[in-house]
Amino acid sequence: MFSDSECQEFAQNSDGFIVRRSLDSFWELGLIFVFCTTIKMEFIHFRGILRPAVSLKNFNVLHDQNAQNCLASCRIESIDKNAAQNLVPNLCVPLNSAFYMPEAINVHPQRYLQHVKIWQKTCQLLVSEAKDLRLHKKSINNLLELAGEYSAVIVCLGSRALFLPELSGKLPLRTCRGVIAHLQLPDDISEDYPDHSPSILSDAWLAIQGPRNLYLGSTWEWNSRNYSPDVPSEEASKALQELLPKASSIYPDIKNWTFTRATAGLRAMPPLTPHGSLPVLGCLDDYVDGNHSCKYWLFGGLGSRGLLYHAWLGKLLALAVLSCNEDLLPSELTSWRNKKAQ
Numbered sequence: 001m002f003s004d005s006e007c008q009e010f011a012q013n014s015d016g017f018i019v020r021r022s023l024d025s026f027w028e029l030g031l032i033f034v035f036c037t038t039i040k041m042e043f044i045h046f047r048g049i050l051r052p053a054v055s056l057k058n059f060n061v062l063h064d065q066n067a068q069n070c071l072a073s074c075r076i077e078s079i080d081k082n083a084a085q086n087l088v089p090n091l092c093v094p095l096n097s098a099f100y101m102p103e104a105i106n107v108h109p110q111r112y113l114q115h116v117k118i119w120q121k122t123c124q125l126l127v128s129e130a131k132d133l134r135l136h137k138k139s140i141n142n143l144l145e146l147a148g149e150y151s152a153v154i155v156c157l158g159s160r161a162l163f164l165p166e167l168s169g170k171l172p173l174r175t176c177r178g179v180i181a182h183l184q185l186p187d188d189i190s191e192d193y194p195d196h197s198p199s200i201l202s203d204a205w206l207a208i209q210g211p212r213n214l215y216l217g218s219t220w221e222w223n224s225r226n227y228s229p230d231v232p233s234e235e236a237s238k239a240l241q242e243l244l245p246k247a248s249s250i251y252p253d254i255k256n257w258t259f260t261r262a263t264a265g266l267r268a269m270p271p272l273t274p275h276g277s278l279p280v281l282g283c284l285d286d287y288v289d290g291n292h293s294c295k296y297w298l299f300g301g302l303g304s305r306g307l308l309y310h311a312w313l314g315k316l317l318a319l320a321v322l323s324c325n326e327d328l329l330p331s332e333l334t335s336w337r338n339k340k341a342q
């Protein structure tokens with residue numbers, strides 16, 4: 001489905017963490033450098049990710065399919081219990097085996113999005129022929145609201161695309177609410193999370209934000225329609241009841257941390273196909289105004305791996321929109337239109 005060069009651009013672990021392999025050019029290096037220094041990289045944590053094997057099946061997949069076939073610039077190291085506990089003290093390593101991805105990064109998506117405006121300014125500075133880019137914040141109730149104003153409309157509303165009248169009941173997506181808890185180490189605990197220790201990925205994940213701050217996620221409530229980021233206390237305690245035992249089974253010291261707040265989001269999960277669960281892209285004209293002018297497009301179903309896919313698929317979709325040619329998209333991502341919505 002994807003070309004070699006595209007596949008090599010990113011590598012992924014199973015919960016959507018992404019790793020950028022290499023920089024294409026010094027120009028790109030310059031762009032990223034300007035961007036990173038401007039915003040001090042506060043949305044990315046470069047501490048790597050550690051994944052203990054928790055079952056034999058899990059071990060075989062990680063060892064045979066991931067560690068054996070990893071890209072040279074995105075190493076997955078197979079390590080034993082001692083080495084794992086050197087990285088994260090007191091970590092549980094039930095099968096004496098863990099997988100360490102030293103170059104993996106954690107991205108804080110909200111902060112990342114807040115800096116999109118700086119990206120725009122940086123691009124404008126660096127690309128002389130760039131047109132004026134403006135971000136308008138406006139809530140849309142239906143797609144025909146945008147009918148006359150734009151030559152192309154890309155619907156990238158996440159799970160809320162399902163709530164648009166034109167698309168309701170027509171997209172093959174299932175909603176799934178997820179809660180993430182923020183935990184802190186109280187002042188009376190002196191031993192904090194070591195400075196360069198990696199984040200942890202298992203049945204639950206711990207995204208380390210600093211020596212005394214972490215995010216713990218996430219839950220899976222299928223078919224929820226609740227897209228509110230707010231988490232009432234009852235929902236938060238239910239989420240903690242689910243997440244803490246999972247976290248504790250690999251990182252028992254989680255008992256020292258205290259809950260401070262929770263936040264939530266609604267995933268738009270794509271259907272499982274023979275190629276896996278892939279995002280859904282393509283032209284939407286049939287659903288909106290019945291014309292075939294390639295005006296309305298969908299960029300959806302990013303599921304639980306949006307960070308992995310967004311930039312690369314955004315680039316592909318932009319090319320397809322500019323060329324008014326859906327065939328430029330991989331057929332695996334557009335084939336949903338031939339099937340009935342679930």
Ligand SMILES: Cc1cc2nc3c(=O)[nH]c(=O)nc-3n(C[C@H](O)[C@H](O)[C@H](O)COP(=O)(O)OP(=O)(O)OC[C@H]3O[C@@H](n4cnc5c(N)ncnc54)[C@H](O)[C@@H]3O)c2cc1C
Binds near residue numbers: 015138158265303
């Ligand atoms: C708990 C949880 C954990 C996750 N963990 C990971 C992870 O570890 N790695 C990973 O890669 N992905 C993860 N994801 C998935 C990732 O967040 C999504 O794939 C990604 O956010 C989808 O991006 P999107 O742009 O399609 O939709 P969204 O991020 O939902 O963005 C949609 C945007 O459209 C706006 N919008 C919606 N309706 C309207 C309207 N009517 N008018 C105007 N604007 C509107 C919204 O305000 C929002 O800004 C997780 C998701 C959840 C919920």
